[in-house]
Amino acid sequence: MNLLIDLTLLTGILAIAATSLLSRSLFQSVIFFILLGLTLALGWIRLGAPDIALAEAAIGAGITGVLLLDTLGHLKKTGKLDKDEHRPSYPRLLLAILSSVTLVVLLLWAVFHQPTPAIQLHLLVEEALPDSGVSHQITAVLLNFRSYDTLLEVGVLVLAVLVGLALQTDQHQQDSLPGLPNPLLHACLTLLVPAMLITSMYLLWAGSDRPGGAFQAGAMLAAAFILLHLSGIKLSAQLSHRMMQFGLLLGFTVFLVVATSSVIGGRPLLAYPDGGAGLLILLIELALTLSIGLILLSLFTIANSPPLSSRSGGSNGH
Amino acid sequence: MDTNLIFTLGGIGLCGLGLFGFIYHCHLLRRLIAFNLIGNGTFLIMVGFAQRGQGVTDHVIQALVLTGIVVAVSATALALVLIRRWFHLKGSTQLPEDDAS
Amino acid sequence: MIHSSLLLLTPILPLILAALSGTPKFKAHAGKLALIAVIPAFLLSLTHLGSNEISWIEMPALLMGSLWQIHPIANTFLLFTSVLWFFSALYAIGYLQADKRSSRFWILWLLTLSGNLGLLISADIISFYGFFAFMTFAGYGLVIHTGKKPALRAGRIYLVMAIIGEMLILTALFLGSAATGHTSIIAQDIASAIPESNHLNLILFCLFFGFGVKAGIPLMHLWLPLAHPVAPTPASAVLSGAMIKAGLFAWISLLPLGYLHSSAWGMMFISFGFLAAFGAGIVGILQQAPKAVLAYSSISQMGLMTVTLGCLFLKPDMTPIMLPLLAFFALHHALVKGALFLSVGINAQYKSIPPLLFQIGLFVPALSLIGLMGSGLQGKLLLKEGLYALQIPGIVTLVTFSALATTGLMFRFLWLLKGEREHSQPATQADSYMQMAWAGLLVVGLLATSLFGTGLESKNLIHYPMEYIGMLWVPVIGLACALWFVAHPLNVSIPQGDLVVLFEHRLRFPEQSNPTQANESTDNVALVDWKDKDQQPSPSASIEIFSRSHVAALLGVLLLVANLIVWLY
């Protein structure tokens, strides 16, 4: 039975992916991509990774999909979407087929010759879990055992926003998209947004002992923000620029401060003081959730807003 | 034929498809989608393959995949910012045709 | 001490004076400087006259360790060289009075003088070679002084021959010095070491032909009849009188005379010598220019000296006796030939001189050269006596017969002078400097025996009248022939420089189509054309043309010959 589900899922995933790739219509591609994300979420659950399933649904399918769709809409609006899309050349097709087949063969070869791993990392995790301050392994890994990765990862997020902001060159940009004056949406929003906020809080809270955590919570928050934004309630415009920035950076800053304080306290970087791990992790997660929400929103709005023309930038040098 | 293997294979398929699309397509959005396919495939392989080896649910790799997903979405967002800028400046959705990937 | 300083001054004073005469202050008095320049040399030779003392000065830091010395043979050469240069300079003061380029002439004159004097006192080959080259190249300037077309042509050929000569000499010097085991550069050592060298024949070949250029041996003489007529008269005098003897002097110093008995080389020298003596006579008689006749006469006379040297290869042990005689003969020839050359210039001034004196002045050196009077008589007698003593059959007879050629030449010379007086040239102003110099040289030449012949056992011919008559018959025959020719003119003339004409035409021909020349920018060519049409041809262009491809051709031939010799021996 399980096998059947798995195989169906597998077939579905591949089919959807193929459709998404090869579909003539770009819109269709994006839709199928979002669909793929959702299907994958199922797959993740089958793999016993509900955290990833959540993240996939919220981030992989949700945020990415929204971003893609929004861009698509923008491109559509200018009407030049498919015009200059010519058929790729024959050699390119050949190259593509060749490389993907090679990749697949290589991967298959690798997968079917899998040796037994010498190290059972999950045993180590189990062993160290009590010292981590949280009871959920994933959160422990993310925010304690491998918190350094997470720190850098948040850095990546911040950086993405930063690049967007830097490219924007002017902070007081008007959105090109007007708010959607859709009363139905408005009505939905009044119900949906609070629910999403609560979900987000719950996910955050749950993260310490069961699936959930800052990223999923942040994604949920972001989704709420984006919905608000789409409905014309523009968070970024209402918050002052400085506040917005502070919000964006809050998570990262808190993380960094905690990390540094441990160094000042004579411990290695990111090492939590004895017994304070749980609290500090929660603090970090809280800040992260807010920041991730804002960051994802910013990514959306930045992508959304057309940049200033290049003439205003680069006055000094090339 | 356990779940892990099946999804690993699924990941392989996604990677193959994604790579194909990434090379084959010129349209920047399509290539971005292809990239995301590769990403998803990779994540599947990561988890599936690791868990197949370990024989149990591996939380470490799941945490890593979470990180990976976040990074991927950042990358997508960044790429979209650039693409839209590019589109705004040049009115084109693909790069000048002087090379493949 | 005094000798050392005189030795030093001999070549250096002329150099200093040359530098001085370049300055504006001394420019006008350059001629007088030239007179002063020979004084150290003259004094040096006077102090050594008749003594067998050898003075030397060693300068280990100079070049590769120079040794300058004066020995009896060199002294004789130094003597006549200084005397001749002195009188020629005196003559030149008058000769160049109207010449705008006299300044340049005097500088070159002094430089040439320095070289000529220096080579006579150099005992090491390096200084010798240096002075020799110096003389040669500075002498070029004297040859082409007038800047006219024939002068430039002569200069060109002079230069080419001289360079070939220099290179042959250098080869000989390399091999010679190597023959001493790379130890010595003293001429004497080299001369004695040459017979042991592996490259004996090559060395002798190079020495013979190398210095033969200066000494005017056949084949190497080409430049002589060209250069002498075109050079200013005083320059011709020193060229023909003094510088030509530099070749002889070099032979005397460097040939292994007395160390080597080689009949082959002896015959080589003798045959070339006689070829010169007679051949030059025949060619010279057919010349149109008086100075050319004199030039051939010089070749002829040098031939006699070559013959003498050749004899020394046959009888090496006679060397110590023969060399002083040879030197004296050279002295005689230098002074007399100098006087004859100067008379060419005086010829135009005949009106200002009492006719009798003038005729005496013309005839005395001519007769002297033939061997009938004064130093010539003495010189020839001594030479013949020496040759007798060598006991080589036929030599003396042939030498005697060579007087035939000399007679013919002298007759021709005087005849041409007479012709000039009668026809072409308008008489020029009398010039006291020139006449003084002429007269002085005449007197010195005539009295050379009594003045300078102290070291030689002179024979008073008055005691042997029959001998005199014995010497007389050849010139008489010569005179008779000459008179016959005057009556029956042959209408044959040989161009100056005889063989060179053949070479020149042969070599010049392909030059017209020389592609590199044509490739030069066109306006350049136009410039050359213009120059050609004008009074001033582009001489250097032609010399470059000549040198460019044909020096190389000559070089090729030379190398070929040299290699052949190397392989043969």
Add this chain to the structure above:
Amino acid sequence: MNMILSPIPWLLVIPLAGAVLTMLIPLNWRSPASMFGLLTQLLASLLLGYQVSQYGTQIYAMADWQAPLGIALRADGLATLFILMSSLVATACALYAHLYLNLTKRGHFWPLLWFLWASLNGIWLAADTFNLYVGLELLTFAAVGLVAFASDERSLEASIRYLYAALLGSMAYLLGVALLYGAQGTLAMDSLAETWHWGPTNQVAITLILGGLLLKTAVFPMHTWLPPAHGGALTPVSALLSALVIKASFYILLRFWVEFEVYRHLPSLSQLLGVLGAGAIIWGGWMALKQTHLKMVVAYSTVAQIGYISLMFPLLTAENSEASLMAYHGGILMLLAHAFAKAGMFLAAGNLIYCTGKPDLASLAGMSRYRPLNIFAFGLAGVSLMGLPPSGGFNAKWLLLQSSFLSGQWWWIVVLLIGSLLSAAYIFRVFAYTYQETEATDSFRRPPITIELIALCLSVASILLGFLSIWPVNVVSLPGPFMEAMP
């Protein structure tokens, strides 16, 4: 040793904090703050250099969790050298940027620079494969941001190209890491090396990682994204990218290659890398020769130089251990010299373009008269790139040559020599342009002398490296896991 005295965390914290801080504080405060940051960063690097050279390799367990579970940082000789290199070059570029950019641009530049720096330091110190991935991504984003920063068409196109290539590369790397983890259950490099066994999985993993990193390093057939990115960016950015950023992926490759003894088990792959390097040398040189824009010449030169550096891989496989050590030293030295020289060259080129106001070569006429110092800086950098003595480049080339001789792989000699001729050709081509005198009146802008001096300093550093090569060579030879894995 006291934990607080270890500079390792500070090497990461300072740039990250710098990034946050410079994003938050007002524009005109950002430069002074950054200057302070630069100083501390330099001090930290020097301190690390001192500590490592005194006490040897240092392991730093992040969050106090030991390696297979937690993430370890490792400062061995190689890492220390790279930290120092990046500190010096980045400081120079930062100072340059401070003088070169206007206030707003500068304001945005600083956080990007700090992120870049943090990621670089992270990569140099990393001893964990997944951590390297995150570091690479951070680096990519910062670099792409910096490229796109010029906000004109060219730079935008270049940044997209760069981003796509880099993302694909990272993904391939991640896939490789996934396979490795699946096969061995660990991510830490030390434990990976300990439990390594050459099954198909690991081979495929290494191939994927290799592919990804090659793409990110822009090794020959995958180099096409590089010239526009490096040539189109703002001058200090180009310098940073060429000097440091591409080195990061190369560094990772090198670590994998040596620590997992890839050179021993996959020698053919090493040869392949060498062939690619050779291709890069020749193709890059040839393309550089054909460019009409100054910075493109320099950018293609980077392609060629990467080729040089890759030549160390086939030479590492030499049976003669002396030869492989020489190859290692040569490669590292080449990398180091290239960092300084290329940064110097880009900055000098930027100054020239600043003067003429045009990016093309032809407008450089008369430049060597107008800005001799600048041309001199360009030339010195060129000397090192050409591999002419005295310069770090030369010493590196020398070592590679010696290594090829000793290992009997003579064909690389040919490549090396042809390559240096080619590089001489394109560099002197630029020179020839600067020496040209045209009738056109000079209407040049005069750059401040300070930015010229910065370029000069970097170039001089690459030359000085020729005299001081012994120091880096000694540092990278410090004992540690890496050196133990060396043949």
Add this chain to the structure above:
Amino acid sequence: MNWTDSLPLAVLMTSFLAATIIFMLPEQKHILRSTINLGAACIKIILIIFLIQAVLQQNYPEVRLEVLPGLDLILRADSLAILFAGLSSVLWLFTTLYAIGYLENSPNRSRFFGYFSLCVASTMGISLAGNLFTFLIFYELLTLSTYPLVVHRGNTASIKAGRTYLIYTLTGGVVLLLGVASLYALGGDIAFGDIERTAALVGTWPELMTIIFILLIAGLGVKAAIFPFHGWLPTAMVAPAPVSALLHAVAVVKAGAFGIVRVVYDIYGIELSWQQGLLYPIAIIASFTILYGSWRALQQIDIKKRLAFSTVSQVSYILLGISLFGPLGTIGGLVHLLHQGLMKVTLFFCAGNYAETLGIHKIHELDGVGQRMPFTSIAFTVGAMGMIGLPPVAGFISKWYLGMGALEANMGWVIFILIGSSLLNAAYFLPVLKRIWFNPQQGSWPHERVSNCRDAIPLLLIPALVTASLSIAAGLFASSILSPLGWAELITLREYLR
């Protein structure tokens, strides 16, 4: 640590510092720049005098720096080094003086003098190098620092010439690098004079060492302009006169020749090279180059071009001397290194004077210039006479020793090469002299510079006269102990007694 040990470094540094300061100076500070230049040159000469003293006392100052493991940068002043360093330092002084005069009122002097000093610094490095690696470093540095001088004028011709120059020298450099690197790969760091090591290597790998020898000689031969590699030299003539003088007389060609000297004497050792039969081919190539260069010189109508081909020919004299096994040949080769430098620099100075004062570039324009510029013409005459090999100018001394050396080495045919070359030299110099002194002036001068001097301006004239006098003095007082010949004999003595 003796204080003299730092002398080699100091010698190098004088020029380096001068170069650096000059680069920094603004264009307008002409007087300061000249002062620095001349001051550095004088200091350098003084330092060299100290070095000479040290070397005479058999004390060889040395500076070492470890660049790479087992690879040292060595600056060492041995007698051979002093020979070249002395020449360079003396000629640098005069060339600088000349250049100051020559470039008066022309742009880009800062650049020019900077690279000029750098060029001299590298020459110093070449002369003081203590092993092949150090030599290689400075050898390449020389290439680099002369390039800006060659293209200094910035017109199309000079840029083209610069390219040719680079193609030749860099290719040569690569070949040299190959040779040096392979030698090092075989035998490690071999210091100059360590010929036992090489002997051992030759014993082990005779063929390989022969190939390396060929590589080294070919690489160095490019700068020394031996026959197939001489093409850059005439094209580099577009450079300003002081540069040509520097290129041809001191720095570049001599660097190549000096390198060959080093390789033959101090790496392989003269006896070994002879036994291996390595010298004979060099002799043949050198001989051919001698004749070929002269032959080509004959065909030139440009003064500097003619001089350039003359250089091609003359530098091979040095090689010829090296290839003659025996002390005399060695002396000849070494001493010609100096003599040719002095004479050629004189000739180039004069050519520059003609060009600068009267605008004369072509030979046919020289007619009658002796009247107009007598002193320059005298200097030119001296140089030309030296080239032909007439005593007492220095050229004869070298030629003499070469000839003697050839006979000593039983290579008699070399004599004919020397003779032939002298003939050709005479053929291309004498007509020029004749034009200068004996031809009347043709029309007006091409481009006469207005000045109230009778000859060239003093700054141009004095160096020419001084070098002319030096070349006479070097010949005239050849046998004194401090003359070039004396020094060459000293070196040779040490070489053959080793």
